[in-house]
Amino acid sequence: MIRRLLDYIYPALCELCNSGLQDGKTLCSPCLDKLPRIHQPFCRKCGEPFEGNLNEEFDCPNCHGITHDFKFAIAPLKGEGTAFHLVHALKYQRRFYLARDLATILCESWQQDPRLQDLPREEIIVIPVPLHWRRKQWRQGNQAHELAREFSAQTGLPLQQSLRRIRATSTQTKLTRKQRLTNLRGAFRIRKSALAGLQGSTILLVDDVFTTGATAHECTKVLLKDGGVNQVIILTLVRG
Ligand SMILES: [Zn+2]
Ligand SMILES: [Zn+2]
Numbered sequence: 001m002i003r004r005l006l007d008y009i010y011p012a013l014c015e016l017c018n019s020g021l022q023d024g025k026t027l028c029s030p031c032l033d034k035l036p037r038i039h040q041p042f043c044r045k046c047g048e049p050f051e052g053n054l055n056e057e058f059d060c061p062n063c064h065g066i067t068h069d070f071k072f073a074i075a076p077l078k079g080e081g082t083a084f085h086l087v088h089a090l091k092y093q094r095r096f097y098l099a100r101d102l103a104t105i106l107c108e109s110w111q112q113d114p115r116l117q118d119l120p121r122e123e124i125i126v127i128p129v130p131l132h133w134r135r136k137q138w139r140q141g142n143q144a145h146e147l148a149r150e151f152s153a154q155t156g157l158p159l160q161q162s163l164r165r166i167r168a169t170s171t172q173t174k175l176t177r178k179q180r181l182t183n184l185r186g187a188f189r190i191r192k193s194a195l196a197g198l199q200g201s202t203i204l205l206v207d208d209v210f211t212t213g214a215t216a217h218e219c220t221k222v223l224l225k226d227g228g229v230n231q232v233i234i235l236t237l238v239r240g
Contacts, residue, residue, distance in 0.1 A: 015089060015098060016082055027086075027101045035086075035105065036078040038239060046213055047073045047239050066177070066213075069220040073210050073234035074116070076109045083238050087208050091143045099143070102237055103150030106206070109235060110155055116233070119202050123230065126152045126159045127223075129207040129215060130188070132168040147237060148206035157204070162194035162227070163219060172214070180214035188222045198227035204235050211240040 012021040014028040021028055042049040043060035045068060050058070077083040086102060089095040110116050128148035136142050145161065152159035167187040172180050190198065203223055210216060213234075220232040 015086065015095070025101060026095075026098050031082070032101065032105070034082070036080050036083055037076060037108075038078055042239075045072050047075050047210060047234075047236075049078060049239065068213055068217050069224060070205070070213075070216055070232045070234050072115065073213060073216060073236065073239075074109050074113055075210055075236045075239035076105045077238045079209065079238050079240035087143075087238055090146070091139070091208060094140050096141055096143070096146045099146035099150045103147055103154055106147065106151045106235060106237060107154050110151075116204075119233070121157075123200065123202045124157050124204055125162070125198070125201045126155075126157050126204045126206060127162050128159075129205060129219060130161065130163045130165045132165040134168055144207045147208060151206060151235075160194055160197070162190055162198060163222070164189045164191050177212035177214050180212055181218065184214055184218040188219050190222060190227050195227065198223065198229050201227075201229050203229050203232040205232055207234070207236045209238045209240045210234060210236040 012024070012026060013019065014021055014031055015026055016031040017028060019028050038047070038049045041052070041054040041058070043063060044057070045063045046060060048060060048062050050060075086098060090098050090102065126148050128142065128144040131139070131142045131144070148159055151157075165187055166189050169183050169187055172183060175183060205216060205219055205223075207215065216234040216236075220234075223229045223232050
């Protein structure tokens with residue numbers, strides 16, 4: 001009711017094409033449909049899409065010689081154009097209202113990938129990649145938490161903020177994977193209050209972008225070692 005009233009007073013505009021919207025939507029259906037989806041073939045470990053006719057077990061150049069402690073990473077969108085525009089708006093322009101429509105795209109992966117559907121549902125916990133409190137304060141929120149919360153609301157899977165970032169790290173955008181891993185060492189901890197509840201669980205770790213997988217790997221290490229979780233799967237909006 002309030003949403004209808006707000007639509008009437010302030011008609012919402014699509015973030016991508018500026019067409020008028022209703023019912024609390026932030027992206028119109030044609031723009032949602034046009035977002036650059038990742039289809040097969042993609043790497044079964046890191047989610048990177050490839051061109052051509054490859055069978056499922058091809059040797060991914062990104063994963064060659066690399067240990068990822070997580071089971072696998074999956075992302076519904078390619079890191080290009082409109083997908084990056086939306087992540088940027090969510091992350092740096094505080095347009096957290098976009099998270100609801102973007103989470104519907106995360107739900108596409110959840111519903112369509114048989115590896116996710118085969119997981120023991122009662123053991124799943126959705127956890128966002130945390131920001132250091134100082135960066136969170138600066139951005140006035142954590143984009144990964146906004147996505148994870150909406151994803152949890154739409155799937156009914158439980159959400160926990162079990163991880164903490166105890167060290168602020170400098171920006172990682174220009175670093176190699178190796179440099180990122182060094183930069184991130186010891187940056188994450190499990191919250192004391194969350195420790196007991198994680199034992200034996202399956203974690204869906206949610207973030208906005210997967211680039212080298214260094215953050216995902218470091219969070220996974222902590223969850224496996226200190227939290228005693230069974231396995232960690234990475235779900236990001238975009239494969240950068
Ligand atoms: Zn649109
Ligand atoms: Zn790969």
